[in-house]
Amino acid sequence: MEINGIKIEKINDYLWEIPAQGGMLVPGRIYASQKMLEESIKNDEALKQVINVAHLPGIQMFSLAMPDIHWGYGFPIGGVAATDLDEGVISPGGVGYDINCGVRLARTSLKYEEIKHKIQRLIEVLFQNIPTGVGSSGAIRKLSPSEIKRILKNGAEWAIENGFGSQEDLLYTEENGKLKDANPESVSERAIERGLDQAGTLGSGNHFLEVDVVEEIYDEKVAEVFGLFKGQIVILIHTGSRGLGYQICDDYLKLLVQSEKKFGFKLPDKQLACAPIKSQEGQDYLSAMRCAANFAWNNRQIIMHLAKKSFKETFSISDSELGFQLIYDVCHNIAKIEEHVIIDKNGKEKTKKVCVHRKGATRAYPAGSLLIPEKYRSVGQPVLIPGDMGRYSFIAVGKEKSMEETFGSSCHGAGRVQSRHQAMKSAKGKDLIKELTDSGIVIQAKGYKTIAEEMPHAYKDVSEVVDVMHFAGISTKVAKLKPIGVIKG
Amino acid sequence: MPYKFIEHTADIAVEVEGKSIEEIFISAFNAWKDIVLDITAVKNEQSKKFLFASKTLEELLIEFLSELNYQLYTKKWVVNSINKILIQKTGEIFHLDVEVFGESLKNKNHAIKEEIKAVTFHQMKIVEKNGNLSTIIVFDI
Numbered sequence: 001m002e003i004n005g006i007k008i009e010k011i012n013d014y015l016w017e018i019p020a021q022g023g024m025l026v027p028g029r030i031y032a033s034q035k036m037l038e039e040s041i042k043n044d045e046a047l048k049q050v051i052n053v054a055h056l057p058g059i060q061m062f063s064l065a066m067p068d069i070h071w072g073y074g075f076p077i078g079g080v081a082a083t084d085l086d087e088g089v090i091s092p093g094g095v096g097y098d099i100n101c102g103v104r105l106a107r108t109s110l111k112y113e114e115i116k117h118k119i120q121r122l123i124e125v126l127f128q129n130i131p132t133g134v135g136s137s138g139a140i141r142k143l144s145p146s147e148i149k150r151i152l153k154n155g156a157e158w159a160i161e162n163g164f165g166s167q168e169d170l171l172y173t174e175e176n177g178k179l180k181d182a183n184p185e186s187v188s189e190r191a192i193e194r195g196l197d198q199a200g201t202l203g204s205g206n207h208f209l210e211v212d213v214v215e216e217i218y219d220e221k222v223a224e225v226f227g228l229f230k231g232q233i234v235i236l237i238h239t240g241s242r243g244l245g246y247q248i249c250d251d252y253l254k255l256l257v258q259s260e261k262k263f264g265f266k267l268p269d270k271q272l273a274c275a276p277i278k279s280q281e282g283q284d285y286l287s288a289m290r291c292a293a294n295f296a297w298n299n300r301q302i303i304m305h306l307a308k309k310s311f312k313e314t315f316s317i318s319d320s321e322l323g324f325q326l327i328y329d330v331c332h333n334i335a336k337i338e339e340h341v342i343i344d345k346n347g348k349e350k351t352k353k354v355c356v357h358r359k360g361a362t363r364a365y366p367a368g369s370l371l372i373p374e375k376y377r378s379v380g381q382p383v384l385i386p387g388d389m390g391r392y393s394f395i396a397v398g399k400e401k402s403m404e405e406t407f408g409s410s411c412h413g414a415g416r417v418q419s420r421h422q423a424m425k426s427a428k429g430k431d432l433i434k435e436l437t438d439s440g441i442v443i444q445a446k447g448y449k450t451i452a453e454e455m456p457h458a459y460k461d462v463s464e465v466v467d468v469m470h471f472a473g474i475s476t477k478v479a480k481l482k483p484i485g486v487i488k489g
Numbered sequence: 490m491p492y493k494f495i496e497h498t499a500d501i502a503v504e505v506e507g508k509s510i511e512e513i514f515i516s517a518f519n520a521w522k523d524i525v526l527d528i529t530a531v532k533n534e535q536s537k538k539f540l541f542a543s544k545t546l547e548e549l550l551i552e553f554l555s556e557l558n559y560q561l562y563t564k565k566w567v568v569n570s571i572n573k574i575l576i577q578k579t580g581e582i583f584h585l586d587v588e589v590f591g592e593s594l595k596n597k598n599h600a601i602k603e604e605i606k607a608v609t610f611h612q613m614k615i616v617e618k619n620g621n622l623s624t625i626i627v628f629d630i
Contacts, residue, residue, distance in 0.1 A: 043498075044498060070498065070499065071498065071499065072499075073609045073610075073611045073627075073629065077499070097606045097607045097629050098606060134562070134601040134602075134603065134604040135561075135562045135563075135565075135601065135604060190559065190563075193563055194559075194562070194563050203604065204603075204604045205604065205606075205630055243562060243563065246606045246607050246629075249607065250555060250607050253610070254548065254551075254552075257548065257610065258544060258548075269611075270610040270613075271609060271610050271611055273610075415499075416498050416499050417498070418498070419496050419497055419498050419499075420501070420630070421494065421496065422496070447600075447602075449602065489604070
């Protein structure tokens, strides 16, 4: 088939290929249904970006797109690419501005039936305790630059050392909440300044904290291992590295755009600016990006602690009655050095370390991986896929096929279908808060504008995205969550 | 100075126009102001001067708009107007010399409408269009 002048070959019902042509070093591969390709993916330039990414020096096997693919900057959102450590590059555009934007899921022992009369109060307390909105600040005391530097180096460990959670939380965080080789000297003063009062803040836009009820279980065995049951109250936290991460991306993008000539690259898009991984610039970006990732993990750890405190305050219950536990924390905007089986152009297999860029994609390691918590090794890593605030979110589990086909990656969310402007227009004359309340969802946000822009109809149906990965065998469905309370910026 | 918003699914895109490079920067500033906050109540209380240098005009424009973001979100200082603006080329480098007026952010008076994560290079290219200069600017939200 042909979409926007781009020839696409069908591999199976859920996988499509753009053959390598022109300057493409590898083919592009898109996980999607035919309906998605024809109805939504064709509406923007994301496929062109899959082709652009295939031009990156040292790219291995495929330029990949997950089913939630949409137009991004440089890489498409939902793009995955692995590059060779010797000959390949690292690109800030393959990570995004919100470095280590990610999702954290925590369970409780509470049942919806027991607490449904107090949801309104719970949301009020959460909203009071967790700063949300543009430039939100002050979740905890303002930190000094040297304390921020400790966070950049130690990630979520900082939160635990300062009383925001327990050591066990680190076990259930990707990379244990800390990427090594993060040197704060690679981070600008301006980036650190932007982080001074933002630790533990949610921010604005599509970031949120959601109280959900487990509505449906698809895989009883895995759900039991994850500690999930039908009717259970859980929380989802979606945020990232805030202004500190944006600034790091900005700083290095500027540097790498200026270095394009020096490295002799001719890239189809400035936002794909990159540096050889081995170069000083590449190493410095990797280090700074790791610092931002660490800041984000610490951020989500503090927010989770504040959420736990809010539950205890609302329901006046003990730790054991609440049963609050982190299930998992995954990042979906990151570049990491990982080991994968790479098949070269001659069909020869080799296990080697590569730099996996995941921009709007979630790691989805299968059962047996030593890089996931011991408790989950018999089933695989939890893959957290938030939807919109009116419908549902999903929990899936990583499968072996992800290691064979997607460098251990899966989808990350729904993706917008309406612009903010369109969403605002279609919200005119409606009482959105009442509409949400009538459908059983309590919402508190800094402004009505955010609610209007983030309405469910502004997003694609995430279940279609999750189903593609399920039927492709990359990550399979474990449970569906229904939101009952949301706080937003 | 003219600018118009363009539909963009995930973020905010704007097309700005001007008769000169300086006017492009002023249009971009006006668009930025329109995006970020209800600025009607901001006063010209204090002035600040900025100097930037870049190899291309596009990079210079990004530097300028990023500075406005930094002043607003981190320094909590709102730029209200541009008093003087001069763009010159020395050798291979473009220089921006700008003086702005504004005041410290006051929670009661100034409601921030939007948090801009970054000003992107996406689709940015200053070109001649209908006898004017023009570019698209995409703000990551």
